[in-house]
Amino acid sequence: MPERARRTSSPNTRTDVVVIGAGVAGLAAARQLDDVGVRVLVLEGRDRIGGRVYTHRDARSVLPIELGAEFLHGDAPQVRDIADAAGLIAVEISGSRWRAAHGRLTRDVDFWAGLDRVLGKADPKRAPDRPLSALLAERPGGHRFADARTLAREFVEGFHAAEVDRISERAIAEGGNPAAEPESQRIGRIITGYDAVPTWLASPIASRVHLGTIAHTIEWTPGRVSVHTRGASAGIVQAQAAVVTLPVSLLHANARGRGAIRFTPEVDTIRDAAAGVAMGQVQRVGVLLDRPLVELLGERRQRQLEDATFLMGRGVDVPVWWTSFPVRSGLVIGWAGGPSAIALGRVPREIPSRAIVSLADTLGLDRRTLRRHVVATFHHDWCGDPFARGAYSYALVGGSDAAATLSRPVRRTLFFAGEATDAEGRTGTVHGAIATGRRAATQVARALG
Ligand SMILES: Cc1cc2nc3c(=O)[nH]c(=O)nc-3n(C[C@H](O)[C@H](O)[C@H](O)COP(=O)(O)OP(=O)(O)OC[C@H]3O[C@@H](n4cnc5c(N)ncnc54)[C@H](O)[C@@H]3O)c2cc1C
Structure with missing residues (x-):
């Protein structure tokens, strides 16, 4: 199905199951229900499917530009199976990680171990629960681990898109610490574009996806729902x-x-459980250069950074950068999560130029020289996006059980799916969202007999 193509006639209709949202969770649910002969209809507020999987293509870039999800985190079997079935090219990313400040670079060989020294201290049974900042304030590891604590804070802000004085220590301990699980450190990407995943999920049900159709009210009694829509x-x-x-x-x-x-x-x-979960904020900026980033560096740096994947900067607006390694291209991605994303969200128009300054300062490059090599920048405002209002969820203090509550059917009539409802530690991911869609489809099929 062409991603933007379908606008169908009025959905004034009866069906067995109505799915609200054509992100990967909704599409996975609808596809599985369709597979077992249940009549489904999908309502999607946007003009496209995919939700927070949002791939942009530009003739100037050899690679598609992901504005939302990019990586396969861990084994991600739900995504890898689709990649196999759809014949997509998924590559593993294994290059080097670097820390950078004011042009000084250090290779981060100890990244996961450093992180685990601090996040590994989070207690899954902490009662009462408390914010991660309270754990950090206890200075686990003393003077020796001061750097690891800074790293842990930066990681939680960047990776979980969270504020450390709001995120639950229990939730970090229960599944928010990839340092504790070597398999979840595996990382890959679909180089032909992540949007092929929702496209594959939608393929058998394309005629039942109503784009531009916003659900605003659900009237329900057990065994019956009426969904009121506006829009297309x-x-x-x-x-x-x-x-x-x-x-x-x-x-x-x-x-x-x-x-x-x-x-x-x-x-x-559902409202109470949702109150235990926040929407993390992210600013993600794609910077397309007229040549691979390393080619702008001196010879020694070129050799050092030849296989660089991640660069973690400090003291800049956009602190995390990654390259397209192992593919050599002029595309680099800047990432600010949590408090730095919130701060940037106050000056949305300045985000691309601040990103370029951050990249130059991180690598010690002359800002004007770098600017001359910039072909284009790409940014989607997820904070201001009415259908997302942020990037992905994280559990607040006391909210570590919220996902489990959200995943429970309400009177065998209302079923909830989506990344925030994953009770198995995969919140905030594409594969977790797909898994929740399939879980909800199984629950529905059981309820409908
Ligand atoms: C910048 C960014 C980077 C990310 N990076 C990664 C990554 O590298 N790896 C990874 O695994 N995950 C990543 N994620 C997270 C991942 O994208 C999400 O976890 C996943 O796509 C969520 O899917 P979903 O179906 O739960 O929700 P969504 O994709 O948000 O789907 C919900 C759908 O509902 C629609 N909708 C909303 N309101 C209404 C309404 N009232 N009526 C009708 N339709 C409505 C929305 O338009 C949307 O299409 C990233 C997310 C962002 C934003």
């Missing part, structure tokens, strides 16, 4: 069950405006 195909969809796959930001009781949804009657368990 406004109307009412009636079904026996609904699978709701909205980002958790839209399930918060105080969410208003486009994308937010009202339940009649209200579903307190």
Whole structure:
């Protein structure tokens, strides 16, 4: 299905199951239900499928430019199986990691071990739960681990897109520390574009995906739902069950405006659980250079950074950078998560230029020289995106059980899926989101008999 193509007629209709959201979770749920002969209809507010998987293509770049998800984290079997079935090219990323500040570079050979020295101290049974910042304030490891503590803070802000004084220590201990699980350190990417994954998921159900159709109210009684929509195909969809796959930001009781949804009657368990989960903020900037980044460096640096994948800078607006290694291209990605993303969100128009300054300062390059090599920059404002309102979820203090609550059916009629509902430590990922869609489809099929 061409990603942007489908706008269908009014969804004023009856179906067995209505799925809200055509991100990977919604599409995975709909596809699995379709496979077992359940009639499904998918409502999607955007003009495209994929949600937070959002691939942009530009003739000037040999590689597609991911504006949302890019990596396969860990084994990610749900994604790798699709890549195999769809004949996609997934590559492993194994190059070197570097830390950089004011042009000084050090190779980070001890990255995961350093992280584990601190995050490994998080207690899965901590009662009462507390923010990770409280653990850091205890200075685990004393003077010797001061650097590891800074690394842990930077990692949690960047990788979890979280604020350390809000994220749950228990949740970090239960699945938020990849340093503890070597298999989850594996990382890959689909070099032909991540959007092929939602496209594959949607292929058998393409005619039942209604784009540009925003669900705003779900009226329900056990065994029956009426979903009210506005937009391209406004109307009412009636079904026996609904699978709701909205980002958790839209399930918060105080969410208003486009994308937010009202339940009649209200579903307190879901609203309460959603309150235990925050939407992490990220600013991700693609910078396309007219040559690979290393070619702008001196000879010694070129040799050092030939296989560089990640660079973690300090004291700049956009602190994390990665290259397209093992593919050699002029595309580099800048990443700011948590507090630095929130700060940048206040000056959205300055984000691309601040990113270029950050990259130059991190590598000790002359800013004007670097600017001359910039062909284009690419950025999607996930914070301001009404259908996302952030990048991905993280558990707040006291919220480490929220995903499990969100994953439970409500009166065999309302089912929730999406990355924030994954109770197996895969929140914030594509493979976790797919798994939740399939879990919800299994729950629905069971409920419908
Ligand atoms: C910048 C960024 C980088 C990321 N990097 C990675 C990565 O490298 N690896 C990784 O595994 N994961 C990554 N993620 C996370 C990953 O993208 C998500 O976990 C996953 O795509 C979520 O899928 P989902 O189906 O749960 O939600 P979504 O993709 O958000 O799908 C929900 C859908 O519901 C639609 N919707 C919302 N409101 C309504 C409404 N009222 N009516 C109808 N439709 C509605 C939305 O438009 C959307 O299409 C990243 C995310 C971001 C933003």
